[in-house]
Each structure stands twice: as C-alpha cells, then as structure tokens.
C-alpha cells in the first residue's frame with residue numbers, strides 16, 4: 001500500500017504537488033484568517049463607537065477629547081479661519097452636558113471647557129451669530145473650575161525649541177539594540193513610571209491618548225505574562241520586567257479608524273523603548289501577532305478591559321557589563337525612502 005502511494009507521489013510533477021498542497025491548505029488557512037479577522041471585527045464593532053456613539057463613559061470622553069482637539073488645533077493655525085468650527089463647538093457643548101449628567105466630572109471636561117473659552121475669545125470679533133453658543137460656554141466656564149493652562153495654544157520661541165531639541169541623536173538611535181540577556185537585577189517600578197512619563201508625549205490620533213502600559217516587575221507575574229507569548233523562548237525566564245501595551249477601542253469612531261489602535265500603540269511603544277534606553281535599561285520588543293485563542297489566554301491572566309486591543313509586549317531589564325546582541329543588519333537607506341513617488345498620469 002505504502003509503496004503504491006509512493007509510486008503515485010513520484011509520478012506527480014513537482015509543480016502539481018505545490019498546487020495540490022495549496023488547494024488542500026488554502027481553504028483551512030483562509031478559514032483561519034477569516035475567523036481571526038471576524039474576532040477583531042466583532043470587538044471593534046462591539047466597543048468602538050462605529051455603531052453606538054455615547055454608550056460608555058470612555059466613548060463619550062473620547063468624542064469630547066477629539067472635538068476639543070479639533071478646535072484647539074484650529075486655533076493653533078497660523079491664520080485660523082474666522083468662524084471655523086461652530087458646529088464642532090456646539091456639539092462639544094452638548095457632549096459636555098451629556099457627560100456631566102451621566103458621569104460627573106473629568107479632566108477631559110476641564111480641558112474641553114478651557115478650549116471652548118479660548119475659542120470664544122478668538123471668535124468674539126467674528127461676524128457670525130454666536131450668542132446661544134457663547135451663553136452656553138459662559139455657563140460652562142462658570143460651573144466648571146478651570147485650569148486655563150491646560151488648553152489653548154502655546155507660542156513657541158524657535159531658539160528655545162532648538163535648544164532642547166537639537167542634539168545629535170544618531171548615536172542614541174544606533175545604540176539601541178534588542179537585548180535578550182539581562183542582568184539578574186530587579187527593575188524598579190519607578191523607572192518604568194519615569195519612562196512612561198516621557199513616552200506619554202507621543203502623538204495620538206486627535207490627542208485621544210487611549211493607551212495603557214501594564215507593567216509587571218514581580219518574577220511570578222512576569223513569568224505568567226511571558227508564558228502567553230511565543231517569541232521569548234530561550235531568554236524569557238531571565239527577563240526581569242515585562243510591559244504589555246494596550247489601546248482602548250472605545251476611543252475610535254469610524255471604519256477608517258479600525259486599525260488606529262495598532263498605530264497609536266506602536267508609536268507609543270517605540271517612544272517607551274527609547275525612553276527606557278535613555279534611562280540605561282535594555283529592552284526587547286515581544287510581538288503580539290497572535291490568534292484569538294492566544295489573545296484570550298492572556299486576557300485570562302491579566303486585567304485588561306474587553307475593549308482593549310493588546311498591541312505588543314516589551315521585555316525590560318538592567319544591562320550586564322558585557323552581553324551579546326544580534327547584529328540585525330539594516331537594508332540600505334535608499335530602500336527605506338522614496339521621493340516624489342507620484343503616479344504618472
């Protein structure tokens with residue numbers, strides 16, 4: 001029997017074998033892919049405000065943050081258009097009132113009302129009917145105690161900006177490498193806090209800041225978390241601290257934003273890695289390229305919201321006096337950049 005199978009196998013040309021294999025595996029892989037896409041889609045539909053606008057506190061707060069930001073960035077333009085943003089300001093007032101009625105106070109409200117106050121100052125001279133909106137903004141500024149420093153525009157002096165920004169960082173960027181061999185030393189949670197304080201200045205879409213870094217420094221917690229991740233084989237048991245980055249889907253509104261979690265979370269993660277590098281700590285990104293079952297296994301171990309998307313993990317630790325890192329050679333810079341890549345008509 002076996003030998004007749006072998007004879008048939010040998011008779012099939014190599015190209016056909018590939019096609020037959022693809023024919024056999026494609027439906028299974030497609031099904032697997034669709035199942036995992038559906039898992040993501042279900043979560044996005046359930047938790048983002050694509051279908052429901054203001055069902056949760058976070059959804060409503062994210063609309064407030066985004067609308068306040070729209071006005072704030074309009075005010076920061078070189079020459080804001082007189083009368084811009086009236087519809088957004090009116091909606092923001094309604095959102096603030098709704099939030100206060102259902103959830104009380106939040107720092108986002110303070111920021112939003114401060115923005116409305118700056119917006120009112122800007123729009124005062126405009127030849128547009130603003131009386132009802134202004135009376136609403138005045139009511140909110142009376143009712144809500146404001147820290148006016150939180151919102152509006154800053155005027156930047158170029159020389160001061162350059163003083164803090166212009167440093168040759170090429171050595172800093174080049175010296176960061178993925179570390180997979182850490183010193184046997186605990187990581188102080190305070191240094192993780194300090195790094196997050198730096199990383200939180202990472203831009204986020206409409207300043208929605210839907211990110212959370214879940215830090216673990218106790219050996220038993222680090223072990224539990226890393227056990228759910230498959231890329232730390234051979235070094236995971238010696239990782240002193242782990243960070244799981246999540247982003248809350250409730251802060252996203254449209255089908256166009258369906259992948260925004262990974263963008264905002266990825267940008268934040270990179271900042272955090274550089275912040276940790278600046279503090280002298282070693283890091284290694286750990287992928288969260290997982291199927292729904294793996295995703296659920298992590299959710300059964302750590303406290304994350306059901307609406308959170310897990311973006312990735314970061315292994316963190318102190319450096320040994322000497323240690324090895326993979327060279328991870330880079331492609332030439334020309335492969336990373338293109339100029340004027342516009343299609344010919």
Ligand SMILES: Cc1cc2nc3c(=O)[nH]c(=O)nc-3n(C[C@H](O)[C@H](O)[C@H](O)COP(=O)(O)O)c2cc1C
Pocket residue numbers: 176177178179180230231232284285286287288312325326327328
């Ligand atoms: C999102 C992401 C996930 C990664 N996941 C893993 C991982 O699971 N295990 C690992 O050892 N390295 C992981 N890496 C590290 C890459 O292998 C490494 O960044 C790359 O080879 C470049 O090397 P360098 O970081 O030393 O410059 C990951 C990197 C990124 C950006």
